[in-house]
Every structure is written in structure tokens, then in C-alpha cells.
Amino acid sequence: RQADLAHVRVLLMCYIVLTKTKFVEFAANTLGMAMTEILYKELSFAVIGAAMEVHRILGPGFLESVYQAALEKELVLRRIPFCHQVELPVTYKGDLIGVYKADLVIDGKMIIEIKGPSRLNASHQAQALHYLAATGLQLAILINFGMSSLEFRRVVKSESKNLQ
Numbered sequence: 001r002q003a004d005l006a007h008v009r010v011l012l013m014c015y016i017v018l019t020k021t022k023f024v025e026f027a028a029n030t031l032g033m034a035m036t037e038i039l040y041k042e043l044s045f046a047v048i049g050a051a052m053e054v055h056r057i058l059g060p061g062f063l064e065s066v067y068q069a070a071l072e073k074e075l076v077l078r079r080i081p082f083c084h085q086v087e088l089p090v091t092y093k094g095d096l097i098g099v100y101k102a103d104l105v106i107d108g109k110m111i112i113e114i115k116g117p118s119r120l121n122a123s124h125q126a127q128a129l130h131y132l133a134a135t136g137l138q139l140a141i142l143i144n145f146g147m148s149s150l151e152f153r154r155v156v157k158s159e160s161k162n163l164q
Contacts (some may be wrong), residue, residue: 039139040109047106048152050074051143055150064116067145068103081107088134111140120144125155132157
């Protein structure tokens with residue numbers, strides 16, 4: 001019974017996220033504004049839903065490694081393909097100077113960076129943009145488990161102005 005209630009809560013949270021997105025699309029269309037395409041929309045919502053479930057069960061206060069392990073388990077349960085601790089080369093003027101390890105790469109399409117600070121900030125977003133440039137991927141999602149409510153931010157690197 002508690003598992004059913006938990007499942008309903010996760011579905012409700014996902015519904016709220018989807019409803020907000022649909023409202024934004026409706027408002028933009030009504031006002032005649034150009035719509036933006038949301039990159040990997042369904043996959044993003046699925047990953048954020050998994051993160052919400054982890055945060056609902058664990059809450060704030062653990063190390064990032066604990067959240068990563070729990071999120072990996074939740075992704076497996078939801079059959080969302082991922083690789084963890086993916087090593088990505090960092091070059092400077094053509095020379096390899098180091099290796100960056102992405103927390104998760106989801107389905108070869110997006111980077112997930114797990115954070116545990118009190119708030120996400122501009123340096124986290126800048127770091128995600130560097131990771132996107134290094135990998136050639138277009139989307140990173142920063143997920144912060146360190147607050148009473150899950151905080152996440154989509155970071156998109158794209159030449160197109162109609163992409164979010």
C-alpha cells in the first residue's frame with residue numbers, strides 16, 4: 001500500500017512538471033511566440049522523475065556518492081540506459097591534460113551531474129557547459145539533492161536558438 005502511494009506521488013510530481021510544460025507551450029502559442037523544442041523531452045522527464053523518487057526516499061544530507069548509487073538503482077528499475085563514471089578526455093592546445101569523469105551519461109545523449117550543495121549556482125552551470133563542449137553532447141542536467149526539495153537545471157549547448 002505504501003509502495004502504491006509512493007508511486008502515485010511520483011506520478012503526480014511528473015504530472016505537475018508536464019502540466020507546467022504544457023501550460024508554457026499553450027501560453028506561447030496563444031501569444032504567438034515562437035515555440036522552443038525541448039531536447040530529449042521524454043528522457044529528461046524520466047530521469048528527473050527517477051531523481052525525485054530518490055530524493056523523496058532519502059531526503060537531503062547524504063554524500064553525492066550515496067545519491068548516485070540510489071539514482072543508478074532507480075534508473076535500472078525504470079530501464080533507463082546509462083553509463084556511470086564515464087572518463088572524458090580534457091585537452092589544452094591539442095595536448096591531453098586530464099580526464100573528467102561524468103557522474104552519469106544517459107543513453108549516450110545527456111550528462112547528469114549530481115550535486116549536494118545548498119544551492120546550484122552559475123559555476124555549476126559553467127562547468128556543465130565545459131563538459132558538453134568536451135563531449136560534443138548538447139544536454140546536461142544538474143541535479144541537486146542537498147535541499148529539502150529536489151533542485152534541477154537543464155543546461156543546453158546548441159547553435160539553435162529554438163532549443164531548450
